[in-house]
Amino acid sequence: MTKRRLLLPVISVVTLLAVANALMGLWSHRLPYYRMLEKIRTAHDPNLLIVGNSLLTGLDEPALVRAANEGGESFNPINVATVASQPPEHKLLFNYAYKRQPSIRTLVVGIYDFQLTTLVKSRMTDLMGNRMIAVDHRFGFDEVVSSYGFGAGDQVELGVARTLPMVANRGNVWKYVELVRRSMAAMGMPRVATNNMGRVDDFKAIESASPETFDAEANAFLEQPDHFNPSYDSIFSTAARAKMNIVVVIMPMSPYHRAIFYSRPSWKGYIAALDQLADRRGIRVIDASGWLPAEGNFKDHLHMNSEALHEFSLRLGSELSHTFSR
Amino acid sequence: MVSNLRNTLEYLAGERDEAPEFLSGRFELVVRCAVWALAILLIYAFCGQSSKFIYIDF
Numbered sequence: 562m563t564k565r566r567l568l569l570p571v572i573s574v575v576t577l578l579a580v581a582n583a584l585m586g587l588w589s590h591r592l593p594y595y596r597m598l599e600k601i602r603t604a605h606d607p608n609l610l611i612v613g614n615s616l617l618t619g620l621d622e623p624a625l626v627r628a629a630n631e632g633g634e635s636f637n638p639i640n641v642a643t644v645a646s647q648p649p650e651h652k653l654l655f656n657y658a659y660k661r662q663p664s665i666r667t668l669v670v671g672i673y674d675f676q677l678t679t680l681v682k683s684r685m686t687d688l689m690g691n692r693m694i695a696v697d698h699r700f701g702f703d704e705v706v707s708s709y710g711f712g713a714g715d716q717v718e719l720g721v722a723r724t725l726p727m728v729a730n731r732g733n734v735w736k737y738v739e740l741v742r743r744s745m746a747a748m749g750m751p752r753v754a755t756n757n758m759g760r761v762d763d764f765k766a767i768e769s770a771s772p773e774t775f776d777a778e779a780n781a782f783l784e785q786p787d788h789f790n791p792s793y794d795s796i797f798s799t800a801a802r803a804k805m806n807i808v809v810v811i812m813p814m815s816p817y818h819r820a821i822f823y824s825r826p827s828w829k830g831y832i833a834a835l836d837q838l839a840d841r842r843g844i845r846v847i848d849a850s851g852w853l854p855a856e857g858n859f860k861d862h863l864h865m866n867s868e869a870l871h872e873f874s875l876r877l878g879s880e881l882s883h884t885f886s887r
Numbered sequence: 888m889v890s891n892l893r894n895t896l897e898y899l900a901g902e903r904d905e906a907p908e909f910l911s912g913r914f915e916l917v918v919r920c921a922v923w924a925l926a927i928l929l930i931y932a933f934c935g936q937s938s939k940f941i942y943i944d945f
Contacts, residue, residue: 566916573920574927581928593945615942645942689938690945727931735935736943742936759943766941 578727585726592733594694597643601657606664607639610805612651612796613671615758616812617642619867621874628875632882637664642671643691644758647681648792649708650694655796657699659803667806669881670796673814673850673863674769674822677789677835678782683709685718689732696722696729708792756860764861768818772825779827786834797842806885807844813852813873815859823850845884852876 589595611617622638629636639662641654651670658665670677688695695705702723706716722729743760747753754761769775788794800807811832814823822828832848839846853859858869865873897903898910899922910918 566919569916570920570923574923577924577927645945690942731931731935732938733945734932735938736940736945738932738935739938739940739943757944759941763941766939 582725582727585730588733589726589730592730594643594691595697597641597654597691598657598694598697598699601639601641601654602661604639604662605637607637607662608664608666609636609638609669610655610658610662610665610667611638611640611642611669611671612655613642613812614646614651614676615642615644616673616864617671618644619865619870620877621871624871624874625878625881628878629882630878632879634878634882634885636667636878636881639665643694645691646694647683647692648676648790649681649683650692652708652792652796653694653700653705656704656799659799665803665805667808667881667885668796668800669808669810669877670793671810671812673812674775675778675782675831677793677809679778680790681792685711685715685722688722690736693722693729693732695719698723710791754861756864758860758864761861764863768862769822772821775822776825776827779825779831783827783830783834786838789838797844801843807842808881808884809839809844809846810877811846811848811850813858813865813869814850815862816854816856818862819850847877847880847884849873849877849880 611620617640620640620642622640625638626636639658641658643650643654646654655668683692694700695709696719702716702719705711705719709715711719758764769778789797797807836846852873853865853869858865858872860866891907894903894907895910898906906915
């Protein structure tokens, strides 16, 4: 009787976990990272690939195409910029797009601060939400391990996450709990500024903690200004082998961010060194950081609002057409 | 009903030795399974509270 009392709950729990995993696996097909991979798979002969993070997700592609057309360039873009993504995810997305869409002839990468050169060290515990793209079986296990530089422990965790959707997509469940927590915490409190990506104040955490930290990151590159970080080094090497036109766009930043960080001598030195490195690798750099001069163009210190994204897209389309006609 | 709920919670928490009727009747095992399943789902949903969310649209 005692064994039976134990066995039935154990069987029930195992069954429940199996069902929950199956449901989570189905649900994962509706998550943004999965839909992005499907978008790449089903695109029709794109010739322009746009890679980046949340700064580029709202790009007005029709406006870009129109402006480029007026300049004599015909683009069929596919924008794989993904919210809350880092260079290793950009590399995985680029590799997948490169393999699936051989018609891509131009690569545009949107960056801010030291995205091209800072080494991103991620553990499995850092991967959540869109960063979980690595669990998709379209990517080989070894490809993911090398993209992130995972050690033995993280490789085991990766194997578990790729097998159990409940582990891989746990953050997408936690997100809803977090939204409930935020709404409860906001009761009776003064309103805080939010946008479609989260709380405006929270985005300060993805800027440098201080001008001194910013200087240190710039100087770290200036000591060895001969390579990008491994993810972008791989992206640019692959793109160059495929004879793609490669364009790096330093994304528009708010007047606040430019005043605090981009006005510093360290940034000017960094950009000069980055330009030289890009030139040696055959990469064109468009500095769009000052294209939008008003604080009202931005939802926070980093992200443009929809009107500004439209304006930026028009100008980028025009700039790209001029870049290639030179 | 409220006293039943209270008795159940007290039993599950170890405060009370006697199980409520529905927990000791024919469906005892099923109810125990349901309680553990619910506990697992709640732990799963709430165990990410130490995570620092910046972006919330993924």
